[in-house]
Amino acid sequence: MTVSTAEPGTFTGTALPGDSSSLHRVVQDLARGVRTAHPVRDTLANQELAKVLSSWDSAPAPVHPDALVAPLFPEPSRAAGVPFLPKERLLSREEKSAAADAFTRVLESCEFTSGPAVTAFEDAVADYLGLPCAVATGSGTDALVIALRAVGVGPGDEVIMPANSFAATENAVFACGAVPVLADVTRPDGNLDPESVAERITPRTVAVLPVHLYGKLADMAGLRAVADRHGLGLVEDACQALGVTGVGQYSDAAALSFNPYKNVGLCGKAGAVVTGSAEIAERCRVIGYHGFEPGRKNVKCEAVGLNARIDNTMAAIGLALLPWTSxxxxxxxxxxxxxxxxxxxxxxxxxxxxxxxxxxxxxxxxxxxxxxxxxxxxxxxxxxxxxxxxxxxxxxxxxxxxxxxxxxxxxxxxxxxxxxxxxxxxxxxxxxxxxxxxxxxxxxxxxxxxxxxxxx
Missing domain, CATH: 3.90.1150.10 (Aspartate Aminotransferase, domain 1)
Incomplete structure (x- = not known):
């Protein structure tokens, strides 16, 4: 577990990391008529953000914020109504082109399942989030199952979680052979309430599984305190919160999703477990790939494992799309x-x-x-x-x-x-x-x- 010394949700640095608090700062500055002059941290996930902020430096001033950002929000060709989430706009034209080029390169190499893009994608995700370890998986659900098992959840154990989440949260608990125990949430954010969690703890409780509902960070400091008092694992369902300041800072592990409909989506199912613990990351790699010992082909060190690694194909597409993340x-x-x-x-x-x-x-x-x-x-x-x-x-x-x-x-x-x-x-x-x-x-x-x- 790693714990930040800064208050989650507060940007205090000079170089924009591209996380939620720094983006919040940019938007707040725009509303005040100020253009953020901070440099952008040099990560793959920040490349397109850096270009946009640099272009604003030469834009005429003063200008209404909407006029400045308008190129980022092109009007659709068909505007009869306002769809909730049109699938044809999940990716921009530039993102589609980048993904197609990446897929073509994989086709030429024929490295469809295993290949160098997997490690490169994991490194880029960890770098963006400021965490030492990322283990890429076939889906966000896979990431949840693997993270829960890595912190010790097994058959008959209890995992405390909220009831107002996507079915993957409870299904991941069931997939471990464990039992979901439902705790109440706080109003108005709908995130897991540490006091309600404490009331549900029994001798069978092994872990707490908060969900950052709709992308809003749960009270991780409060949940960490409850988990530590009772010796419990803490796994974040951060599948809607990639890039949110504080993800992974208080938990043992956090599960991410790159489903096309998430705030950062690829061209199919993909996910990742991120953690500050090298030991947990190693367990995730073993659990996620048939229980094989890392570095030894087809030699098991765990009784049961999954076939849940990200494919090299999707990892290559992920590398091509990460520059638009922030x-x-x-x-x-x-x-x-x-x-x-x-x-x-x-x-x-x-x-x-x-x-x-x-x-x-x-x-x-x-x-x-x-x-x-x-x-x-x-x-x-x-x-x-x-x-x-x-x-x-x-x-x-x-x-x-x-x-x-x-x-x-x-x-x-x-x-x-x-x-x-x-x-x-x-x-x-x-x-x-x-x-x-x-x-x-x-x-x-x-x-x-x-x-x-x-x-x-």
Missing amino acids: LRGLRRTYLARRYVDALRPLAEEGVLEAPAFAPDHSWHLFPVLPAGGAAARDALLEDLARRSRVESDVYYPVLTHRQQTPVRERLFGQAHLPRTEWLHNRVLHLPLHAGLSLGEQDRVVEALYAATRRAR
Whole structure:
């Protein structure tokens, strides 16, 4: 485990690392009419961000922030409505070209499964995150399973986690033969509450598995303190939080996802475990590749292992796409700030609650909490779609303990999660992705104001 000496979510350096707190600083400066003059840390993930910030130095001043950043948010050719997350805009034209070139190089080498891109990709991810070790995997789910097993989770053990996450979180626990135990969350961020976690600990508890919901960092210092008091492992589900300041600083290991729909996505399934512990990283490599001893071909040192290493093909594509990582984060951060500012009057009137513009956030999703409960939320969703052709979503429509599965009553029948359920009955997600244009975002805001006026 590594612990940062700086407060997570606070950027204090001179060279921008490209993480969430430094991107937050850039956007805050823009809002004040200041262009960030810091140099950008020289990592693969920051290459395109460095070019953009350098180009701003020669732009005329003064200029409205929207005019300065407009080239980063081109208007789509078809603008009949505002889709929630259009798959044709998951990658820019430049990113698609880079990925295609990388795939062509792999085709020519025929190094499809194993090859040099795997280690290079792992090194680049670790370098960007400022952690010593990264182990790339076939998916974010694989990363979760491997990380849990690496910290000692096995059959019959209990792992404490939230109920308001994607199914991969609970499935990773089940895949270890362990039992998910659900704890409540804090409002309004929906992240795991350390006090609720402490109440759920039993002699069978082995690990705590927080989720950085929608990209907002959980209270990792508080969860680390609980885990240390009881001798528990701490694994982060950071699959929506790649690049968030503080990821990996308090935990034993953090799982990342490069699914195409994540805030940093590739051209297929991929993930990684990042950690400050060389020992845990070594265990992850063994568990993730058939239990083979590193450096010895087909010689096992672990009874059971997975076939869960990233392919050289996807790692090569990952290397080609990493240069846009922090620039994609800047786009999301800028859009989030615009939403927060635009929706402030509605929040002040009590019509809805919007998230605070925070430095420890990837803005993977943008949630709002309309007043009035599930019925009012559902009516708003329908109104936006029917009258304004704006797609919104309830991204996780069913909580873990509400899924109709054979284990529901036995494992979750007594679950008491009032804050989780309160949030779930209200949350609505607005479009926010790296390809969203400023004009589309303005239409979302206009539609939201119109719909809430009609509902009063």
